[in-house]
Amino acid sequence: RRGEMAKSTQLIDNEVFQAYATYTAIVLLKMMLMSLVTAYFRITRKAFVNPEDTASFGKGESAKKYLRTDPDVERVRRGHLNDLENIVPFVGIGLLYALSGPELSTALLHFRIFTGARILHTFAYLIPLPQPGRGLSWAVGYSVTFSMAYKVLKTAWLL
Amino acid sequence: RRGEMAKSTQLIDNEVFQAYATYTAIVLLKMMLMSLVTAYFRITRKAFVNPEDTASFGKGESAKKYLRTDPDVERVRRGHLNDLENIVPFVGIGLLYALSGPELSTALLHFRIFTGARILHTFAYLIPLPQPGRGLSWAVGYSVTFSMAYKVLKTAWLL
Amino acid sequence: RRGEMAKSTQLIDNEVFQAYATYTAIVLLKMMLMSLVTAYFRITRKAFVNPEDTASFGKGESAKKYLRTDPDVERVRRGHLNDLENIVPFVGIGLLYALSGPELSTALLHFRIFTGARILHTFAYLIPLPQPGRGLSWAVGYSVTFSMAYKVLKTAWLL
Numbered sequence: 001r002r003g004e005m006a007k008s009t010q011l012i013d014n015e016v017f018q019a020y021a022t023y024t025a026i027v028l029l030k031m032m033l034m035s036l037v038t039a040y041f042r043i044t045r046k047a048f049v050n051p052e053d054t055a056s057f058g059k060g061e062s063a064k065k066y067l068r069t070d071p072d073v074e075r076v077r078r079g080h081l082n083d084l085e086n087i088v089p090f091v092g093i094g095l096l097y098a099l100s101g102p103e104l105s106t107a108l109l110h111f112r113i114f115t116g117a118r119i120l121h122t123f124a125y126l127i128p129l130p131q132p133g134r135g136l137s138w139a140v141g142y143s144v145t146f147s148m149a150y151k152v153l154k155t156a157w158l159l
Numbered sequence: 160r161r162g163e164m165a166k167s168t169q170l171i172d173n174e175v176f177q178a179y180a181t182y183t184a185i186v187l188l189k190m191m192l193m194s195l196v197t198a199y200f201r202i203t204r205k206a207f208v209n210p211e212d213t214a215s216f217g218k219g220e221s222a223k224k225y226l227r228t229d230p231d232v233e234r235v236r237r238g239h240l241n242d243l244e245n246i247v248p249f250v251g252i253g254l255l256y257a258l259s260g261p262e263l264s265t266a267l268l269h270f271r272i273f274t275g276a277r278i279l280h281t282f283a284y285l286i287p288l289p290q291p292g293r294g295l296s297w298a299v300g301y302s303v304t305f306s307m308a309y310k311v312l313k314t315a316w317l318l
Numbered sequence: 319r320r321g322e323m324a325k326s327t328q329l330i331d332n333e334v335f336q337a338y339a340t341y342t343a344i345v346l347l348k349m350m351l352m353s354l355v356t357a358y359f360r361i362t363r364k365a366f367v368n369p370e371d372t373a374s375f376g377k378g379e380s381a382k383k384y385l386r387t388d389p390d391v392e393r394v395r396r397g398h399l400n401d402l403e404n405i406v407p408f409v410g411i412g413l414l415y416a417l418s419g420p421e422l423s424t425a426l427l428h429f430r431i432f433t434g435a436r437i438l439h440t441f442a443y444l445i446p447l448p449q450p451g452r453g454l455s456w457a458v459g460y461s462v463t464f465s466m467a468y469k470v471l472k473t474a475w476l477l
Contacts, residue, residue, distance in 0.1 A: 017417075017474075018474040018475075019474075021414040021417075021418070021470055021473075021474035022470075022471060022474050022475055024410055024411075024414060025411055025414060025467045025470045025471050025474075026471075028406075028407040028410050028411055028467070029407075029464070029467055031403075031406075031407065032403075032404075032407050032460065032463065032464070034403075035403060035404075035460070049396065050393070050396075050446065050452075052446050052447070052448055052449050052452070053449055055448060055449065056449070075209070078208065078209075080403065081240075081399075084243060084402060084403065084406065085190075085191075085193075085194060085239065085243065086191075086194075087406075088187075088190075088243065088246075088247060088250075088406060089187040089188075089190065089191050091406075091410045092183055092187050092250045093183075093184055093187055095254075095413075096180040096183060096184060099176075099180075100180070128209065128211050129211070130211055130214060131211050131212055131214060131215070134209075134211070142191065142194070145191065146188075146191070149184045149187070149188055152180055152181075152184045153181060153184050153185075155180075156176075156177040156178075156180035156181050156184075234368070237367065237368075240399075243402060244349075244350075244352075244353060244398065244402065245350075245353075247346075247349075247402065247405075247406060247409075248346040248347075248349060248350050251342055251346050251409045252342075252343055252346055254413075255339040255342060255343060258335075258339075259339070287368065287370050288370070289370055289373060290370050290371055290373060290374070293368075293370070301350065301353070304350065305347075305350070308343045308346070308347055311339055311340075311343045312340060312343050312344075314339075315335075315336040315337075315339035315340050315343075316336075316340055
């Protein structure tokens with residue numbers, strides 16, 4: 001009995017929670033990738049923001065010219081910030097949603113559509129695709145999070 | 160017994176956790192609203208940052224003039240970033256706090272004051288209200304999160 | 319039995335979860351500190367961004383000159399944003415990792431190295447230390463989060 005009890009308290013044994021864990025990990029790893037893409041563009045475009053980052057290019061004016069903004073770097077940074085603005089609500093509301101007892105199939109649908117939409121959003125931002133590509137992929141992810149928040153508030157409302 | 164066990168592992172049946180779920184969903188939805196307010200100001204002020212977003216205004220110079228910053232857009236974006244900086248710690252520390260076994264009334268007090276303070280902060284930022292309106296609403300939310308962190312560290316400390 | 323059950327559902331009684339709670343609280347408090355450091359530099363450098371924040375310095379041109387960017391303020395803000403980009407994945411993936419049943423010693427190693435690396439990163443950014451000080455501390459925290467995500471996906475994978 002002890003074992004069973006210990007097991008049943010491990011959220012990770014719950015299928016909906018497993019699905020949440022999987023897609024949250026994927027979507028957070030995708031967000032983390034943006035740091036590497038930013039670093040890649042900073043190095044290849046030679047566009048830095050901190051003086052100490054350009055020290056290896058020499059001293060004085062020869063290094064100073066690399067302290068500049070680059071359109072590609074700024075684009076990746078906007079994509080990264082948009083991820084933060086949208087993935088943070090997904091992770092928070094998604095956790096509450098996973099604990100609110102949804103059907104596994106419904107939960108998977110939410111998690112998968114959100115994950116797909118955010119991956120599309122990144123490609124739409126970085127390529128970039130013509131609008132409304134980026135706008136639509138953003139709106140789909142936004143709507144999924146909204147739908148989960150509705151379920152959470154319906155289940156947990158206690159004011 | 161099985162049913163009871165399954166039930167007791169559903170955090171959503173715990174009243175403090177229900178309160179956490181409710182206010183976290185509200186405060187994250189409020190943060191998500193900032194995206195819509197930004198979009199509203201970008202469209203009404205015709206102030207965009209991505210060239211592909213101005214394609215519908217024509218080609219060349221006629222579209223290029225809408226690639227500019229607007230004070231109202233920038234103000235909403237600062238409010239949004241401030242939300243991220245303050246709501247992320249609330250969601251993370253609040254979850255640990257909700258699981259640390261606080262009194263329901265004390266927990267509700269924390270969650271309600273934080274939520275109210277952040278809603279006030281948004282109005283103070285967007286209207287804008289004269290200082291110290293925004294500063295005070297920020298400080299109240301900050302202090303609530305700090306108070307919850309203190310309870311978490313007192314309960315869980317294990318180094 | 320009832321008591322035992324209630325107790326075993328309190329995640330906070332699980333040692334790995336206690337460790338997660340402790341280090342997550344510390345690292346989120348560290349991130350919150352960046353707001354105070356920003357405020358400190360804004361006030362001492364007299365560099366503000368919102369017109370209503372400079373109202374106490376007088377009216378018109380005499381106050382307007384304090385609406386400017388300052389290198390030290392911008393440096394702290396970059397550190398703060400870097401915290402958001404890295405601590406959000408740690409908090410989200412770390413929670414899932416703590417629930418995936420790792421050894422306490424392995425979990426502690428992950429949490430401690432991440433926390434240490436992010437504290438070092440802040441000092442490296444604010445002092446600033448010559449590179450690769452900041453780069454290395456960033457990479458260590460990043461790798462720890464990646465390692466936890468690998469464990470989560472190995473445990474929970476359900477597509």
